[in-house]
Amino acid sequence: MPTLAPRAGRIRRSRASAHRERGQVLILFVMGATVIFVIGAIVVDIGLWVSERRNAQAAADLAALAAATQLRDSRAAGAKGLDFAKRNGYDDAHVRVPGDVCNAVRAEDCVTVEVHEDGPALFSGIFGVLGPEIGASATASYTESPPGPGWVLFANSSQCDTSSPPVNILANHLEVTGSTHSNGNIHIEGPDDNFFGPVTWVCPDGLDQAPDQQNTGTYRPPPYPVGSQPSAIPVGSWSDVPCTANPSGGDINADLTLWDVPGVRLKSNVICSDGDLFVSGDGISGHVTLAANRGKITITSTGSAGNRLQPADSLSGGPLAKLLAVSFASSVSPAIDITASGGTYDGYIYAPNSRVAFNGSADVQATGSIVADTILISGNNFKLTAMAGLGGPPMPPEIHLED
Amino acid sequence: MARRGSRDRAGERGQALIEAMFVIPFVLALILLILDFGIALDRREVMIHAVREGARAAANGDSVSQVKAAAVDQSEGNLVTRDVSVCYRDDNLNGYLGDVNDSVEVTISHEYRMLVGGVSWIGVPTQLDISPTAKAPLLNPVTGATQCPP
Numbered sequence: 001m002p003t004l005a006p007r008a009g010r011i012r013r014s015r016a017s018a019h020r021e022r023g024q025v026l027i028l029f030v031m032g033a034t035v036i037f038v039i040g041a042i043v044v045d046i047g048l049w050v051s052e053r054r055n056a057q058a059a060a061d062l063a064a065l066a067a068a069t070q071l072r073d074s075r076a077a078g079a080k081g082l083d084f085a086k087r088n089g090y091d092d093a094h095v096r097v098p099g100d101v102c103n104a105v106r107a108e109d110c111v112t113v114e115v116h117e118d119g120p121a122l123f124s125g126i127f128g129v130l131g132p133e134i135g136a137s138a139t140a141s142y143t144e145s146p147p148g149p150g151w152v153l154f155a156n157s158s159q160c161d162t163s164s165p166p167v168n169i170l171a172n173h174l175e176v177t178g179s180t181h182s183n184g185n186i187h188i189e190g191p192d193d194n195f196f197g198p199v200t201w202v203c204p205d206g207l208d209q210a211p212d213q214q215n216t217g218t219y220r221p222p223p224y225p226v227g228s229q230p231s232a233i234p235v236g237s238w239s240d241v242p243c244t245a246n247p248s249g250g251d252i253n254a255d256l257t258l259w260d261v262p263g264v265r266l267k268s269n270v271i272c273s274d275g276d277l278f279v280s281g282d283g284i285s286g287h288v289t290l291a292a293n294r295g296k297i298t299i300t301s302t303g304s305a306g307n308r309l310q311p312a313d314s315l316s317g318g319p320l321a322k323l324l325a326v327s328f329a330s331s332v333s334p335a336i337d338i339t340a341s342g343g344t345y346d347g348y349i350y351a352p353n354s355r356v357a358f359n360g361s362a363d364v365q366a367t368g369s370i371v372a373d374t375i376l377i378s379g380n381n382f383k384l385t386a387m388a389g390l391g392g393p394p395m396p397p398e399i400h401l402e403d
Numbered sequence: 404m405a406r407r408g409s410r411d412r413a414g415e416r417g418q419a420l421i422e423a424m425f426v427i428p429f430v431l432a433l434i435l436l437i438l439d440f441g442i443a444l445d446r447r448e449v450m451i452h453a454v455r456e457g458a459r460a461a462a463n464g465d466s467v468s469q470v471k472a473a474a475v476d477q478s479e480g481n482l483v484t485r486d487v488s489v490c491y492r493d494d495n496l497n498g499y500l501g502d503v504n505d506s507v508e509v510t511i512s513h514e515y516r517m518l519v520g521g522v523s524w525i526g527v528p529t530q531l532d533i534s535p536t537a538k539a540p541l542l543n544p545v546t547g548a549t550q551c552p553p
Binding site for chain 1: 419422430464503543544
């Protein structure tokens with residue numbers, strides 16, 4: 001027995017120690033899980049703060065861009081910045097548009113938007129740790145763009161009636177390189193009319209495209225509405241025109257004094273008439289300007305060779321120097337009627353009080369501007385290209401985020 | 404007796420292993436859950452970045468297809484173009500949609516499928532909806548603008 005006692009004691013101790021060891025893994029698990037949970041919670045909360053910081057930066061960037069669009073009116077700029085911050089999830093209490101932060105040369109050229117909020121405390125709040133204040137700011141600058149390319153087509157009428165648009169383009173496969181503008185609305189029928197330059201108008205909903213025909217046409221840049229534009233050619237009146245020839249009856253073909261080679265080459269002249277003026281033929285060339293006070297000017301191609309006409313050499317100074325045809329008539333429409341098949345027509349075609357009708361075909365190229373109260377373009381396969389000298393429409397300002 | 408004592412200790416052998424067998428799955432599940440939420444947070448970050456890049460492209464007057472491409476490009480392969488929608492608002496009320504001073508909205512529709520999904524009885528959703536929207540001012544005109552729903 002004495003020998004057994006220690007053994008029994010050892011067994012009891014062994015059992016007791018086994019009892020004491022029970023639940024060890026559970027304790028280790030609880031401790032381990034707590035550590036993992038705390039680390040996870042810290043990671044999640046910090047992740048949320050980083051995420052919120054990026055959200056705030058995105059909202060600040062977009063709000064700054066929006067504010068910069070209104071930089072010409074500082075109050076409007078602030079309001080627009082707040083509006084876009086709100087649209088992206090930050091209300092007025094969390095947004096500031098300070099007026100004295102920009103380091104630009106001129107304060108009105110840039111704007112800064114600051115967004116701030118308290119970071120969320122999802123798990124850290126359990127341990128009494130509050131979320132930090134999260135802030136982001138963005139600065140956007142505004143640069144005025146130069147006017148667009150020179151006018152090709154400019155209609156001064158402010159007519160908003162879709163049944164009689166000031167610029168009415170019925171031509172097919174027309175290529176316009178330069179700016180097209182109507183102080184009213186524009187109708188483009190196509191098909192396949194391509195515009196390499198701004199197309200602008202004034203009337204609400206003022207661009208009317210024939211849906212089935214013009215869907216293959218291209219616009220670079222996309223069309224956009226603008227405010228009313230001043231007349232592209234500031235030629236005042238009939239008395240400004242320096243006439244050098246006054247044919248009787250208006251028939252240029254019949255007046256042989258106007259020709260170097262009758263029916264082929266015209267002398268360089270500013271041919272004026274109080275009434276109508278008309279010339280027709282095929283392969284006619286010359287430096288000649290046609291001017292009518294109250295009558296209609298008609299230029300007609302009769303063959304496929306095409307006419308090659310340029311402004312008179314005697315014209316000089318300002319827009320006058322590039323006039324090819326001008327009519328101040330108001331009671332006839334169109335005041336200038338050109339039917340061109342092939343050939344080239346350089347210079348400005350100007351009818352401030354009435355319509356210019358231009359019907360082109362066979363790859364005719366008109367380089368200059370058609371400026372009139374209303375414009376009708378018809379025909380097919382021809383090109384209208386701007387001539388340097390007449391300014392274009394306002395272009396969207398350049399707005400970008402500062403680094 | 405000594406043999407019985409050592410047999411008792413021998414009988415307790417593996418007890419920790421069995422306890423661990425019960426505990427380890429819970430530990431792993433906890434780690435997986437944290438990992439899963441981490442991935443979901445990262446996905447949310449990626450989507451916010453993608454929608455923001457799309458909005459910036461849209462603000463510059465890029466076409467709808469270019470805007471979608473910009474967002475998809477920044478999504479680290481998690482988006483296709485049909486997940487991105489672009490619409491415009493006539494903010495300046497001039498009757499023409501898509502000119503300067505209108506606004507554009509880019510929205511991404513994305514669902515993150517949870518790795519530990521299917522255990523909704525403990526409150527873990529099977530998927531998380533991550534659909535951020537960014538609203539930007541239009542700095543250049545666009546063609547073919549689609550009106551946003553009111």
